[in-house]
Amino acid sequence: MTTDSTGAAPAAPGWQRLAENAMAIALGVMALAVFVNVVLRYGFGSGIAASEELSRLLFVWLVFIGAAAAYPLGEHMAFTSLLQLLKNRPAAMAAATALIRVLVILACACLGWGAWQQVVVGLDSRSVVMGYPTALLPLPALLCSVAIGVMALWELVARKPLDLGHGVEVE
Secondary structure, eight states, X not given: OOXXXXXXXXXXXXXXXXXXXXXXXXXXXXXXXXXXXXXXXXXXXXXXXXXXXXXXXXXXXHHHHHHHHHTTTTXXXXXXXXXXXXXXXXXXXHHHHHHHHHHHHHHHHHHHHHHHHHHHHHTTOBOSSXXXXXXXXXXXXXXXXXXXXXXXXXXXXXXXXXXXXXXXXXX
């Protein structure tokens, strides 16, 4: 994370704060549900059946919200050591950047298509315990693929250079 001249971190954009708050809420509810369920099972010999389903659903949403929020910050895994070889060759770096962005868009299209098919299948079925539409499980994958695909497309069109940063020469 970068800091401003005073050493303080800059204010996060609204979408980033929203994603972080959603992830914090999901994590908090998951932790509380699992903790209460463990206490009830081991302390009183009973439990809450919906705890496992709720935790699974929230975990899936947490992962995909986090993945979408991490993309514009450049926090996904990258093979920057390969790109370091192109650092002093602007034309090759521009071509590699465009290729990477196209591959990201294609991966998002594949993920989105598969997630869409699962959403459609899940519209007609319900979870066993809680009764929510099972389309809610693949829905975050669809939304994440759309979000990352749109961001990658914008970066491709705007010819945004790749951030090889994180202050490390070779990762």
